[in-house]
Amino acid sequence: MRVCVCTVVHHAEDARILHRQIQALLDAGETVTYLAPFSASGASPWPSLTGVDVPRARGLRRIAALWGAWRALGRHARDADVLLVHDPELLLVLPFLRRRPVTVWDVHEDTASALVSKPWLPRPLRTVLRPLVRAGEMLAERRLRLLLAEDGYRDRFRRDHPVVPNTTYVPTTPPPPPSADRVVYLGHLTDARGVGDLIETARLLEPEGITTELIGGADAQSAELLRDAHRTGLVQWHGYQSNGDALVMVQGALAGLSLLHDLPNYRHSVPTKVVEYMAHGIPVVTTPVPPAAAIVAEAGCGLVVPYKDPAAAAAAVLRLRDDPVMRTGMADRGHEAARRRFHWPHHGSVFVNQLREWAHQPSPREPLVDGHAVHKPT
Numbered sequence: 001m002r003v004c005v006c007t008v009v010h011h012a013e014d015a016r017i018l019h020r021q022i023q024a025l026l027d028a029g030e031t032v033t034y035l036a037p038f039s040a041s042g043a044s045p046w047p048s049l050t051g052v053d054v055p056r057a058r059g060l061r062r063i064a065a066l067w068g069a070w071r072a073l074g075r076h077a078r079d080a081d082v083l084l085v086h087d088p089e090l091l092l093v094l095p096f097l098r099r100r101p102v103t104v105w106d107v108h109e110d111t112a113s114a115l116v117s118k119p120w121l122p123r124p125l126r127t128v129l130r131p132l133v134r135a136g137e138m139l140a141e142r143r144l145r146l147l148l149a150e151d152g153y154r155d156r157f158r159r160d161h162p163v164v165p166n167t168t169y170v171p172t173t174p175p176p177p178p179s180a181d182r183v184v185y186l187g188h189l190t191d192a193r194g195v196g197d198l199i200e201t202a203r204l205l206e207p208e209g210i211t212t213e214l215i216g217g218a219d220a221q222s223a224e225l226l227r228d229a230h231r232t233g234l235v236q237w238h239g240y241q242s243n244g245d246a247l248v249m250v251q252g253a254l255a256g257l258s259l260l261h262d263l264p265n266y267r268h269s270v271p272t273k274v275v276e277y278m279a280h281g282i283p284v285v286t287t288p289v290p291p292a293a294a295i296v297a298e299a300g301c302g303l304v305v306p307y308k309d310p311a312a313a314a315a316a317v318l319r320l321r322d323d324p325v326m327r328t329g330m331a332d333r334g335h336e337a338a339r340r341r342f343h344w345p346h347h348g349s350v351f352v353n354q355l356r357e358w359a360h361q362p363s364p365r366e367p368l369v370d371g372h373a374v375h376k377p378t
Contacts (some may be wrong), residue, residue, distance in 0.1 A: 003025055003082045003355060004032075004035065005021070005034045005084045006072075011043070013242050016166050018243075035052045036051070037054055038051060052072050062089060066089060066090070073097055083103045083104070086105075091136055091140050094144075102145065107147065108149050141157050141158065141159060148161050149269075150163065150166070151268075175282075175335060178282055180321045180324070181209060183201075183256070183317055184255075184257070185215065185258075189223075190221075191222060192266075198235070199226075201259070202234050203310075205317060247280060251280050255320050256274070256276075257285050258274050269289075270292065274286060274295060274296070274302075281335045284303070285305060286302060288305075288306070299336075303319070
């Protein structure tokens with residue numbers, strides 16, 4: 001099976017796209033052509049795939065990226081058995097491709113709900129675009145195959161679609177035990193993801209001798225705050241790191257922080273960072289985002305703190321520091337639960353088999369199973 005994968009929004013080394021899905025395809029012996037913003041990401045294609053550099057879409061400057069994607073897709077997608085796209089923006093390009101194979105849209109987020117947390121998007125446009133985005137999703141559902149990253153995305157669509165969760169690789173052997181002097185955050189940094197709360201939590205933990213390490217890229221507004229905090233030694237901001245390097249860096253931490261705000265896009269999404277903390281034996285400190293709070297409570301692997309409350313987050317960290325039995329138990333239970341529920345290879349094989357099945361079916365206006373359109377039960 002020949003698979004063409006395309007993104008212009010995500011980093012070329014995005015964990016879900018490259019380290020999970022593409023790696024699963026390569027492990028299964030499939031041929032992959034990957035269209036991604038390698039130059040803009042400072043990344044190089046793996047030798048095991050065909051890499052094609054395209055511009056990266058940033059903020060309101062997206063026309064050039066979409067034009068570049070259209071040209072690259074016109075050359076490389078036509079010979080594929082499956083085209084896998086990862087950005088809702090690319091839905092604007094697909095109708096203009098003259099020859100297009102079976103096309104799959106991997107739905108990463110609730111795009112319409114996420115508009116409220118896009119600082120580069122003018123506020124009046126957020127209201128105008130929301131119904132247009134919903135209409136575009138309904139049209140895409142008629143023309144494309146859809147993969148969902150969350151069970152919580154099902155209600156957005158009229159028909160049922162397979163879910164491939166955004167999980168992680170879980171080490172088979174127990175990770176090193178959590179320390180007592182370092183907390184970490186892993187993931188993109190924005191206001192909605194709690195960058196201000198993270199910095200204030202670090203300020204409260206600094207007198208206690210606890211270092212706060214932040215691993216991930218940031219939007220322009222957050223980057224300015226982070227540079228100032230890093231310059232003064234309040235936090236250690238490592239910037240974007242490849243997924244493999246980032247996960248090595250988090251090992252042995254006292255706690256992993258996830259201080260997401262209470263926004264619609266987060267209420268039905270499992271923060272991948274929470275699963276990654278669990279996988280690497282790190283107790284979790286999270287705000288009460290429903291999926292994260294449910295996982296932490298069920299596994300007994302962390303503490304839940306109120307939204308926008310750095311003092312509570314710092315107190316939770318100190319509680320873990322002062323109780324080594326608690327933090328070690330949470331670390332062990334988190335790793336065990338992650339191995340049982342969130343080990344990517346269990347889901348990667350489902351992903352590959354689903355693409356193989358679709359590769360041998362036409363691209364109808366309605367998704368088909370055994371020749372019939374599939375609708376959700378009413």
